[in-house]
Amino acid sequence: MRALARAISLIENESAQGLELLDAIYPDVGDAYRVGISGPPGAGKSTLVDALTERLLDGGSTVGIIAVDPTSPFTGGALLGDRVRMNRLGTREGVFIRSMATRGGLGGLSRSAPSVAAAMDASGLDYVIFETVGVGQSELDIAEAADTTVIVLVPESGDSIQAMKAGLMEIGEIFVVNKADRDGAEMTVAEISSMLTLKNDPSGWHPPVLRTIASTGEGVAELVSTIDEHRRFLLNNGLLAGRRRLHFKSQVRGLVVDALEKRLYERLGGEDGLDAVLGDETKGARSPHQVAKDVLDGLDNI
């Protein structure tokens, strides 16, 4: 566990050592099953992740948790920390928790999150759970990193409609109505199920809608078995490898685009250089498209 913690720090810092390490461990990456847990703020995702983790540990599995928190604009740090989680799970063997900030403070999985998952995977952990607060970009990113994406909602008027608006219906493979002892739980389950009848997943998987009360652990065993069912579905239909290949590709693409953007700004001479290119353009002489075209024409080698 201590070696894993050090490895993750090297990876997160994007040090040369971290990159070397990643290359070295990749042959051992691929056995861990990746579960993404997402949903709107206040749905009880952390409590559910903890309950899910305890259940997996009870079953003899080991678990890595990557908890993605938005950076607080005020403190500069993540709002929730490892420490809160460690109080609940820290006494258990076989669990490794890492909190990381979102990319940019308004959501989005950090570029290093899939690499951190790879390190957990190579270290021999059986499951890697990604957990994010529900802000738009994070969910999309999680769906691009997880083998199974679980969307957590609560029984609140309009919540399922809002989730649909936010695109959660599109990415969810298992839906959980948490706090299912609250009024309106059955209604919410019915609403989600009804919306899901409109969804036509090309893989042939029909997303089930489960009920949980994460604080008491109710329904969590069923969640574990449903995740397992989805895993077997992907494996039996030969879909897991293709899905992971897509994720690998999107990770490569993200890294290439980041690097290109960085090179571009170096070539232009950083912010000062870009300022010089812009000149007095904000006075309205030319459109941003015209200025962008000039910048690109100056880079005729790509």
Added chain:
Amino acid sequence: MRALARAISLIENESAQGLELLDAIYPDVGDAYRVGISGPPGAGKSTLVDALTERLLDGGSTVGIIAVDPTSPFTGGALLGDRVRMNRLGTREGVFIRSMATRGGLGGLSRSAPSVAAAMDASGLDYVIFETVGVGQSELDIAEAADTTVIVLVPESGDSIQAMKAGLMEIGEIFVVNKADRDGAEMTVAEISSMLTLKNDPSGWHPPVLRTIASTGEGVAELVSTIDEHRRFLLNNGLLAGRRRLHFKSQVRGLVVDALEKRLYERLGGEDGLDAVLGDETKGARSPHQVAKDVLDGLDNI
């Protein structure tokens, strides 16, 4: 109005004509004041935007509205359309409404939104209002397009904490507690005000917290005058030009990065080319970083 509608269509389609048009109109861009309205789903943003627009029209101003809706994953179309809005405001003179889908379905202002705002601006409209549902990336984008960013919340337990988590506190310059006749409104106002005391805006602006009941129009006059106050604050402190320059720059940067990404994939031979570069990498021989490095080394001209 008909010419503006046609111009916007050309711009949204990214046609050569649209780009020419943008270059032609840019000398006339800059007089319209841009207001961003954002906040979590269900806060009543559309109703507030309509009430705000009516008030501005009553005062003799003209208004363009850019309503950004996430694309429905099921229908492929935007969830809310121009038609709903037109029923409420369509009989009024001096208002132009355009709905557009988010970039990618999970939030984010479409790349063309600032250009559409430019067309509205050049056509002589006094205000351009951007409205988005509250999914992470949209808010960030709106703050990069608006002169004044208004965050709308409702009195609900924990809502302000969730907004803070989602980064809304960071970008808001005016906060509105809508549905202020509901229980808990004073508490929500107090919570937000208390959180804002921690915010140290380098510009020296102290974000006010207003109460509105958008459905009856209560508090909307004060919102109009507070937007005006923020506008005067920016002007009197010489901050508006700098802010718009930053927005212009980020628009150029976005266009350049998009174009570079496109060129890159053409150079690599599209998806097939990328697949060829990846080879059997998902079997775990090399890390995504190693593959990305190989791709970049093949593009040694940038």
